[in-house]
Structures are given as structure tokens and as C-alpha cells.
Amino acid sequence: MTQVEGARWSEFAGIEPDGNYLSDDHRQQLLEEYFFQRAVQVYLQALPIVNIIGLRDGSQARWGGGYNVLPIWKQRMDSACRVPTPNADVIYAMSYLDLAADGPLVIAAPPGILGMLTDFWQHALSDVGLAGPDHGQGGQYLLVPPGYDGPPLPGGYHVLRSPTYNVFLFWRAFLTSGEEGPETATGVAALEQTVIHPLYQSNPATWKPMRFPDASGEQVDMLFPRDGGFFDLLAEFVDYEPVEAIDLRLRGMMASIGIRKGEPFEPDARHREILDAAARLAPKLAVALNTTPDSYPGRRYYTGAEKRRWLNGFPDVDENFHAGTYLSLDHQATFFTVAYSASPAMALNIIGGGAKYPSTFWDADGEYLTGAEHYRLHLPPNPPARLFWAVTLYNPVDGTMITVDGHPIPSVNSLDKRVTANPDGSYDIYTGPSKPLGAADANWIPTNPGEGFLLTLRLYGPTHTFFDQTWIPDDVERMKP
Known part of the structure; x- marks a missing residue:
């Protein structure tokens, strides 16, 4: 019987044939261990796919599907929506397009957004908006399905050929500063200028009217499964998409656990039990990697500074996790366990453009951040x-926003005029189960005792002092209540 929570390599290492056949019991044990280990690796390597399928299925179960449906978090995304490391400080709009069902699609992107279009490996087809070829002026994008052999494509579009039929549309619009806090009306109005329609429906009267449901405050689970259901979703994807959409080596690994294009995925009860165990273990392995500072090269942002605990989200890799001579599978797995969507603007160092996301699991003493303690994060001036x-x-395990009753958005941002700066232009941000004496309400993020957390500092349009490290954030300091 294969172990439920982990591989028994140390036990099996002692099974040697010594010139004789394996016993039937040992042979069966080894075959099950082989199946288990294959399943764990398939889970980790296919995470980008099933991660985005989780988003799609959760969204479409709540708001419906179709190229014309674009849910917008019109009052900002909050902890009611279970997605990995969402950004509460922009306005999200996310949609899921199917080029097999609808053929080539035209997307009229509105001006002033920061967005991307990706295939279902979450490889960017293009940045859109401020970091894209329309440079924030708005533009017409044409999505072309894999293997397209239809009429010649017309000019006038930014043409994007997707290797998967499924495509993820991810728009972000910016908040504006208001007297009572950040405001969303201007950004929502921009997002609602999006128009999507099939290329070969030239008459606008035939287009499905765009729908922009308000997703804010909606209880919706958009996380990928952490049980054997993961493999069922993966099998559906494998059967739907073209062969070329998945590397043959990974297809071979999938085939060894019963996932093959054109064949039903029907594991028996024993193999289903092993798949379920593998799916429970695999994300824990990724969390173990993620919470180990030097688990892969270049993770520490500030190697020359004393006691800096900040991690780099894209260390020595591009947006597809290519690290020069290899694909960083460890980095890819840790990223998609607690996050989603990667684009060139996130990985490249663009002074004044894109964004950077220093993050930490630890306080200045190297202890895990916990909601039972009180902390101060000091951001130096400017x-x-x-x-x-x-x-x-x-949440440090699944990347969802922490949930505290009465505080649906666990975030502080500089667009909020109520956030108080120190006289020298620096900022102190506080976390803890109660507000420290003298701290401004807007500078405090409540936490739950007994729950750990991951803290992320987002810098939109990072300037040169971030890149030359003449500006470095302090570590998170534990403080007395």
C-alpha cells in the first residue's frame, strides 16, 4: 500500500532482486509507488493549466461563460473571492475565451488599462495596454486558434496566435484617489469599453451583447483542486486541446497515469486512491519549497543587506520560468501554487513601467509571520x-486573501489619502489582531490569531531607486501590542 502523505523511497531502497525476480508483493508495491510518484510530478508540472481551469470553472459557474461575459470586480476584489494572490488595489476584469467554439476573436481593448492575454499554460500571448503594443491607447487584438487554416487574416490588428484553444483575458484598471478612500468608477468605466466578437461576424447586430457582471463581494471559489479531481480536469483539457499544446514528454508522464488524448480517463478505485493522495501531497511539496528561502537560485532580493527577508517573484527567469539553460520547474510549481498569471511586464526590469512584488513569509528574526503577533513594516521615504x-x-498555503470579519480587503495602498505618512515621507504599516496605539486606522491590516500570512509589497511603475537598491524596504519587525 502506497503511503498517503509521501513517497516511501527509503523503505523501497532496500528491495533488491539479487539476480532473482521480485516477489509479487514487492513488485506491486513498487508499481504503486511508481504510479504515485508520476502522479505527484504530473500535478506539479501541470499546475499552470489546472490553476487557470480552476479560475475559469469558478467564474463560469457563477456568472456564465461565453466571449461576451467579462466579470468586473467593480468595488475591488476582496476576500470573498478565493483566488491565488489577487491584487485588491486595482480593478480586475477576467474572462475565458474558447477559440475552438468561436473561431478567431477580435478584442477591442480599452485605453488606460494594464492587461494581458495568455494561453492556458499561462504563457503570455501579449501584454495589453500600458505594457503592450497599443501603449495604453487602446487597440484591436485578433486571437487566432491553433492550426488555423481559414481565409487570409485581415490587417489592422495585433495578431496573436494561441497554441491552446482556451485563452485567458486579464484586464486591470487603476483606482483613483478619493476623500473617503480609493475610488473605482473611472476604472470600471474604462473596462466596460471592452468589446469582443467573432472575426467573421462583421455585422455588429449579430454580436452577443457584452455583459459586465459585478463580481465584488461575491462568494466564489476559483481555486484549483487539491484532491484527485485535479486529474479529471487535466484529462478533460488534454482531450480538448490539440496534441501540440502539451510537450510529448509530459504527455508521456500523463499517459502513465491513464491520461491520454482520445481515451476515457477511468482509474479504478485503487488508482483513484493513489491519485487523491498524490494531489494532497504535491501542493505541500510546493509550499515546502516556497517557504525555504534558497530553494532555487536568486530568490533573495537583497543579498548584500543585513537581515533582509524579501523574496523575488521572478529570480533569474523570464515570464515562462526559463532560466537560461533549463525550465525552472521548482519555481513554476511554487508560483502557481499561490499565484496566477505571468507576463513579460512582471519579469522584466522596466524603470517606470510594469510592477515588482517583493514578498516575505518571515519577520526580521526569521520567524514565520503569524496573525497572533503584532508587526510593523517600515517603508523608507519616497x-x-x-x-x-x-x-x-x-494565506501562505493557497495565496487567498486572509479573511477577517469586517475587513474584506487586507491591504493598504498609497492611493488612499487616509494612509498617514511620517514627517520624513516614510510610512509605517501595521499588522496584528488589534490596532497599535497611535496608528492610523488606514495604516493597519487586521489579522487572525492562529493563522500565518504571506506579506507582499507591490510597486507599480517601479523607479530607478528600486533597481539600484538605494531604496530598500525594512524587514517586518515584531512589536509589542
């Missing part, structure tokens, strides 16, 4: 963010 900065707290 935080290097041309657009805005924000501090947000997440």
Missing part, C-alpha cells in the same frame, strides 16, 4: 513606485 504602492496579506 517609495519607488511611479503609479502606486500597496501592502497585502495572503
Whole structure:
């Protein structure tokens, strides 16, 4: 019987044939261990796919599907929505397009957004908006399905050929500063200018009217499964998409656990039990990697500074996790366990553009951050963010926003005029189960005792002092209540 929570390699290492056949019991044990280990690796390597399928299925179960449906978090995304490391300090709009069902699609992107279009490996087809070819002026994008052999494509579009039929549309619009806090009306109005329609429906009267449901405050689970259901979703994807959408080596690994294109995925009860055990273990392995500072190269942002605990979200890799001579599978797995969507603007160092996300699991003493303690994060004067900065707290295991009754958005951002600066232009941001004496309400993020958290500092439009490290955030300091 294979162990439920982990591989028994140490036990099986002693099973040697010594010139004789394996016993039937040992052979069966080894075959089950082989199946288990394959399933764990398939889970970790296919995370980008099933991660985005979780988003799609959760969204479409609540708001419906179709190229014309674009849910917008019109009052900001909050902890009611279970997605990995969402950004509460911009306005989200997310949709899921199917080029097999609808053929080539035209997307009229509105001006002033920061967005992306990705395939279902979450490989960017293009940045859109401020970091894209329309440079924030708005533009016409044409999504073309894999293997397209239809009429010649017309000019006048930014043409994007997707290797998967499924495509993720992810728009972000910016908050504006209001007297009572950040406001969303201007950004929502921009997002609602999006128009999507099939290329070969030239008459606008035939287009499905765009729908922009308000997703804010909606209880919706958009996380990927952490049980054997993961493999069922993966099998559906494998059967739907073209062969070329998945590397043959990974297809071979999938085939060894019964996932093959054109064949039903029907594991028996024993193999289903092993798949379920593998799916429970695999994300824990990724969490173990993620919470180990040097688990892969270049993770520490500030190697020359004393006691700096900040991690780099894209250390020595591009947006597809290519690290020069290899694909960083460890980094890919840790990223998609607690996050989603990667684009060139996130990985490249663009002074005044894109965004950077220093994050930490630890306080200055190297202890895990916990909601039972009180902490202060000191940001030195002039935080290097041309657009805005924000501090947000997440569950360290699945990346969802922490949930505290009465506080649905566990974040502080510089667009909020109520956030108080120190006389020298620095900021102190506080976390803890109660507000420290003298701290401004807007500078405090409540936490739950008994729950750990991941803290992320977002810098939108990072300036040169971030890149030359003449500005470095302090570590998170534990303090007395």
C-alpha cells in the first residue's frame, strides 16, 4: 500500500532482486509507488493549466461563460473571492475565451488599462495596454486558434496566435484617489469599453451583447483542486486541446497515469486512491519549497543587506520560468501554487513601467509571520513606485486573501489619502489582531490569531531607486501590542 502523505523511497531502497525476480508483493508495491510518484510530478508540472481551469470553472459557474461575459470586480476584489494572490488595489476584469467554439476573436481593448492575454499554460500571448503594443491607447487584438487554416487574416490588428484553444483575458484598471478612500468608477468605466466578437461576424447586430457582471463581494471559489479531481480536469483539457499544446514528454508522464488524448480517463478505485493522495501531497511539496528561502537560485532580493527577508517573484527567469539553460520547474510549481498569471511586464526590469512584488513569509528574526503577533513594516521615504504602492496579506498555503470579519480587503495602498505618512515621507504599516496605539486606522491590516500570512509589497511603475537598491524596504519587525 502506497503511503498517503509521501513517497516511501527509503523503505523501497532496500528491495533488491539479487539476480532473482521480485516477489509479487514487492513488485506491486513498487508499481504503486511508481504510479504515485508520476502522479505527484504530473500535478506539479501541470499546475499552470489546472490553476487557470480552476479560475475559469469558478467564474463560469457563477456568472456564465461565453466571449461576451467579462466579470468586473467593480468595488475591488476582496476576500470573498478565493483566488491565488489577487491584487485588491486595482480593478480586475477576467474572462475565458474558447477559440475552438468561436473561431478567431477580435478584442477591442480599452485605453488606460494594464492587461494581458495568455494561453492556458499561462504563457503570455501579449501584454495589453500600458505594457503592450497599443501603449495604453487602446487597440484591436485578433486571437487566432491553433492550426488555423481559414481565409487570409485581415490587417489592422495585433495578431496573436494561441497554441491552446482556451485563452485567458486579464484586464486591470487603476483606482483613483478619493476623500473617503480609493475610488473605482473611472476604472470600471474604462473596462466596460471592452468589446469582443467573432472575426467573421462583421455585422455588429449579430454580436452577443457584452455583459459586465459585478463580481465584488461575491462568494466564489476559483481555486484549483487539491484532491484527485485535479486529474479529471487535466484529462478533460488534454482531450480538448490539440496534441501540440502539451510537450510529448509530459504527455508521456500523463499517459502513465491513464491520461491520454482520445481515451476515457477511468482509474479504478485503487488508482483513484493513489491519485487523491498524490494531489494532497504535491501542493505541500510546493509550499515546502516556497517557504525555504534558497530553494532555487536568486530568490533573495537583497543579498548584500543585513537581515533582509524579501523574496523575488521572478529570480533569474523570464515570464515562462526559463532560466537560461533549463525550465525552472521548482519555481513554476511554487508560483502557481499561490499565484496566477505571468507576463513579460512582471519579469522584466522596466524603470517606470510594469510592477515588482517583493514578498516575505518571515519577520526580521526569521520567524514565520503569524496573525497572533503584532508587526510593523517600515517603508523608507519616497517609495519607488511611479503609479502606486500597496501592502497585502495572503494565506501562505493557497495565496487567498486572509479573511477577517469586517475587513474584506487586507491591504493598504498609497492611493488612499487616509494612509498617514511620517514627517520624513516614510510610512509605517501595521499588522496584528488589534490596532497599535497611535496608528492610523488606514495604516493597519487586521489579522487572525492562529493563522500565518504571506506579506507582499507591490510597486507599480517601479523607479530607478528600486533597481539600484538605494531604496530598500525594512524587514517586518515584531512589536509589542
